[in-house]
Amino acid sequence: MAWSWENDPAYQAIVKAFAGREPEEHTGGPLDVRTVIASISRESKNAFAYDDIPWNRFPRGPETRDNVALLRSDGPQVVYGGISGVHGELAHSVWSMAALAVPFLLRAAADPRGHHRAYALELAGGIVHWTPGPGRCTRTELLRITDGAWRYETTGYFGTWGIEAARDAVAADAGLVMALCDDPDPQVRAAAAYAAAIASERVDEIRSGLHTRFRIEANPAVRAGLILAIAQLSHEPRDPACEAWSQALWSDPAMPPAVRVSAAMGWLYLTDTPVPDALHTVLETCATEETARLMEPLPWMRAVDYDGGTALRRCLRGLLHPEDPEPQWDDPWAAPPAAT
Structure with missing residues (x-):
């Protein structure tokens, strides 16, 4: 049988869980991507153990997992393909899957032998920066992180949780991100500051480090x-x-x-x-x-x-x-x- 949304079990589970229902009913449950992000141990993140994440619970999860698997390749083009694959999920407003990639994007950027490190950091920050819509150039919007609006993904998933999960993921790894502000590569330093600015917590600590x-x-x-x-x-x-x-x-x-x-x-x-x-x-x-x-x-x-x-x-x-x-x-x- 050819793949379609209609025969995708993860998609069907999301439709059943969220269609016509309040998302708060699933707060803290297995479909709350914020909870999934919070449950990933530091050991799993540091070991790049992406298979510890339950990708199959979410639409586009297996595809994102395959892109994350490419991030530590020795081949620059392979790494670029992995990052741009996650970027593609974000372009289609699948914030939840892009958020689950954040701990690994950050660690790919932190590897001094890695490739496209600034792009990985920029993408981690872009999950939140680009959310209200790119190209915002007014005094109230230029640097605004979120406009507070609810967002749903094309799959029907509550995308606002994906945006919040990305912020939480950066906050959890604030030490790693701030260390990259001292990287020898100026593009990495600038991208690290861009990513650090979306953190949901440890704001005073991050701001002091940027100063x-x-x-x-x-x-x-x-x-x-x-x-x-x-x-x-x-x-x-x-x-x-x-x-x-x-x-x-x-x-x-x-x-x-x-x-x-x-x-x-x-x-x-x-x-x-x-x-x-x-x-x-x-x-x-x-x-x-x-x-x-x-x-x-x-x-x-x-x-x-x-x-x-x-x-x-x-x-x-x-x-x-x-x-x-x-x-x-x-x-x-x-x-x-x-x-x-």
Whole structure:
């Protein structure tokens, strides 16, 4: 018999459990992906024992398991195929399966011999970052992690739990993620900050670690990313100290342009104060094409880019002139980071 949703036992179980019923009925049960994530032992995660996870309970589970199995291959293209396979589940709004891959994406990134480590980290963070919709460029949405809306997967599963599970998975491995903020590869450092910003717990600890990294970071693009991650972690609850810190950075002419621009973006997100003339001046001076190119590789920038080189310009238009109409947005998942 050819495969179809109708003859898939996992799909049928999800339909029976969730169709026309409140998801809370299954809180803490075998179909609650948050509970499954919490039950994975550190020993299983460190041993890369992906077969300890009950993939078969969930639609698209076996396919995701097969992609996770590729993450530690010696072949760069094989690893890329595994990560992009998980990426594909996320593109189809199967957040639950992408979340179950997070502990292994993080460990693939932590292996200094591994391949596409930054992509693995970016995907772990993207499960949450991309949820409200890519390309959000307003003062209330630019760095927002979640809009609080309920989401269902194409299978009928309660996808909100998958999003929460991804945040929990990063929080459980916050030490591993923060260690990657000191990685020799600047792309990995920036992606680690991007992933750390979605953690559901240990926020003060993570924010303190990002501040520590910022004080010693030499790469201007990574410094810009660290500022965005810190602002993201400082929004709910609102942190007045971060607002003051961001303002001090964008006001400081000794800071590199990318630092001043990202600090201005973070400050605009954290406040609803009218935009001062001094900030307009900073952006007119510092938000140059050179700064846009330097910031372009950051995960936050790629999430709002159309076709290369438009991200910073688009962010600033949305932040400063939200009344301007947005151009048509193409498929945001059509072009993951290129394989090398």
